[in-house]
Amino acid sequence: MVKTSGARFAGICTCVPATTFHNLTDTVEFSEQEIRKVTGLAGVDSRRLAGESVCSSDLCAAAAQKLLNRLGWAPDSINALIMVTQTPDYILPSTSCVLHHRLGLDDRCAAFDVGLGCSGYPYGIWLAAMMLQGGMRRVLVLHGETPTRFADRADRSVSLLFGDAGSATALEAAEPGRAADWHFALHTDGSAYGAMIIESGGFRNRFSEDARRYCVQMDGARIFNFTIKRVPALIEETLCGAGITVDEVDYFIFHQSNQFIMKHVCTKQGLPLDKVPIILKEFGNTGGASIPLTFTEGGLKRPADRALRLLLLGYGVGLSWGSALVELDPKAILESMELDHAKEKL
Amino acid sequence: MTQEEALRWIAGLFYETPECLTPDTARADIEAWDSLGTLSLLASLDSDFGIVLPDEEIQDLKKVGDILLILQRNGKLDLEAQVVE
Numbered sequence: 001m002v003k004t005s006g007a008r009f010a011g012i013c014t015c016v017p018a019t020t021f022h023n024l025t026d027t028v029e030f031s032e033q034e035i036r037k038v039t040g041l042a043g044v045d046s047r048r049l050a051g052e053s054v055c056s057s058d059l060c061a062a063a064a065q066k067l068l069n070r071l072g073w074a075p076d077s078i079n080a081l082i083m084v085t086q087t088p089d090y091i092l093p094s095t096s097c098v099l100h101h102r103l104g105l106d107d108r109c110a111a112f113d114v115g116l117g118c119s120g121y122p123y124g125i126w127l128a129a130m131m132l133q134g135g136m137r138r139v140l141v142l143h144g145e146t147p148t149r150f151a152d153r154a155d156r157s158v159s160l161l162f163g164d165a166g167s168a169t170a171l172e173a174a175e176p177g178r179a180a181d182w183h184f185a186l187h188t189d190g191s192a193y194g195a196m197i198i199e200s201g202g203f204r205n206r207f208s209e210d211a212r213r214y215c216v217q218m219d220g221a222r223i224f225n226f227t228i229k230r231v232p233a234l235i236e237e238t239l240c241g242a243g244i245t246v247d248e249v250d251y252f253i254f255h256q257s258n259q260f261i262m263k264h265v266c267t268k269q270g271l272p273l274d275k276v277p278i279i280l281k282e283f284g285n286t287g288g289a290s291i292p293l294t295f296t297e298g299g300l301k302r303p304a305d306r307a308l309r310l311l312l313l314g315y316g317v318g319l320s321w322g323s324a325l326v327e328l329d330p331k332a333i334l335e336s337m338e339l340d341h342a343k344e345k346l
Numbered sequence: 347m348t349q350e351e352a353l354r355w356i357a358g359l360f361y362e363t364p365e366c367l368t369p370d371t372a373r374a375d376i377e378a379w380d381s382l383g384t385l386s387l388l389a390s391l392d393s394d395f396g397i398v399l400p401d402e403e404i405q406d407l408k409k410v411g412d413i414l415l416i417l418q419r420n421g422k423l424d425l426e427a428q429v430v431e
Contacts, residue, residue, distance in 0.1 A: 268393065
């Protein structure tokens with residue numbers, strides 16, 4: 001467990017593609033019975049699809065631009081940009097550099113990518129909090145994924161599940177003594193890296209004649225087993241490390257992996273379901289970006305007179321998992337938007 | 347738990363009648379024991395018995411007897427026990 005102090009959320013904006021794909025009516029690869037079986041378990045009715053011309057960076061750039069406008073932050077006031085994604089624009093350069101340019105940021109701004117997926121948001125927030133604690137004033141964490149673009153449409157274990165989303169989170173140094181400490185628990189089990197993998201396209205297996213090697217392959221049983229073993233322990237570790245109980249957390253913001261898995265963990269840990277927003281029905285599994293998307297789409301009830309205490313839980317590909325126990329004060333902005341790539345000039 | 351009770355539990359998971367199942371019944375012969383059925387099995391082992399399997403044991407689940415073995419190894423199944431009517 002690690003602790004940081006002096007950071008606050010200034011705002012979060014999320015962006016999803018305008019195109020909605022309805023699993024039951026738009027899927028042609030599987031029978032209605034099969035679709036109902038999978039979607040019933042996973043809890044995914046529809047998903048947002050980026051299409052071939054939209055990248056994570058496009059969704060994140062739109063979200064960041066809107067957020068910066070709302071906050072009134074000048075581009076040259078931002079000290080660092082962290083782009084968390086496993087669907088980058090290019091192998092090189094870093095997508096963060098592309099976004100740095102698109103957002104018109106200053107050349108004194110640090111920019112780098114973090115190549116994590118479902119666990120990426122707690123890691124991104126931890127890095128930003130450390131940087132703010134170290135003296136920076138304003139940090140942007142962008143987290144976007146377009147997993148529909150690496151899902152094999154004929155593979156029912158992934159194709160009915162994934163949706164696309166981007167997000168921008170603005171963090172800033174809080175006034176001294178005005179922000180609660182944040183707690184983080186960060187973990188890795190690299191021995192199971194093959195449980196969710198895209199085998200080709202990187203430098204280990206540069207090219208393949210089999211198109212499926214460019215799609216994600218997921219060992220669903222192994223991922224499920226990992227989740228029921230690691231996530232309950234992660235929740236206990238974080239609560240115990242911070243010295244609080246389930247009752248003292250307003251919301252548990254899970255990576256939206258799969259309704260069946262999430263509900264199983266909730267039951268196992270005795271988490272009240274009204275403290276666990278689930279947005280899978282409308283958006284599917286949007287990778288690690290599902291955590292900020294749940295901030296904006298999860299119907300959080302925000303009291304005007306106090307901050308919400310939130311436990312963020314990311315887990316999956318890597319295998320990697322992490323938590324962040326943070327506070328969201330009433331002044332922090334939450335916004336959402338759609339990107340219609342047919343209308344937008346990207 | 348007796349073997350008869352364990353078979354009833356497994357049958358309930360996969361929408362089968364207990365009489366249709368024996369330790370030798372193969373996974374391939376149980377329609378609902380597909381990849382989603384495996385998730386359901388793993389979840390039920392955890393929630394009903396507190397058993398979380400090591401990854402390598404998941405690959406070894408090929409017939410009903412393999413599930414019985416897991417229950418037995420974890421002290422949940424007593425092959426000597428009889429059902430009390």
